[in-house]
Amino acid sequence: MVTLGTVVMHVADTGRAARFWAQALGYVPREHNPLILEPKDGNGPGLALDESDRMHLDLYADSAQEQQAEVERLISVGAQRVDWAYPDDADFVVLADTEGNLFCVVDTSHG
Template identity: 55%
Template sequence: MLEIRTVVMGVGDMRRAVEFWTRALGYVPREGEARDDWTVLVPAGGHGVAVALDVSATPAQEHPRVHLDLYARDTADQAAEVERLVSLGAERVDWDLYPEDPDFVVLADPEGNRFCVIDPTH
């Protein structure tokens, strides 16, 4: 049986991407430091899905086919996490595909990659 162990994201500026995602997720570079072309970030506690950053010349998609969903604990935690991520360099996305009463907030990392912060209690 297969399992997902790593999600790979294309980035244009490796240092900026590593700085954002390590602070956003509490992850650390697997090899101890970031490389210029490829860096795998892993949970500091050792368990969970890795996020690999790969230098790419392709721009981030406005409506990506694949994206990350980050789960908060509840509505208040979702709001706090969105503000924390924005303070780290994420941007709110004026998402044209929001349903009437969404349980998610769409953000973009400093590279423009879209991701969602989910309220599982919604």
């Protein structure tokens, strides 16, 4: 089963937003990407701050096989595939929920 891995939040100023949300939530910057904040103890979803992407959820799957199975399961309960321009090394699949909100299913073993 997928888990809520990251909430991606659209922001106008990543530095300002990172300082605010780190203090507001008690989160710390991820070691290799300071624009992703995560709980100090590692328990709970991360918060990714992005100036170019719209707000969405990233759901994490442990393998490519689990990702595919979860995509199919989510479609069976009402999600829809989204026509998306994927990079060659994409580790995510973009879907929309029943209200049209986008979310990604990410294969966390990919990279």
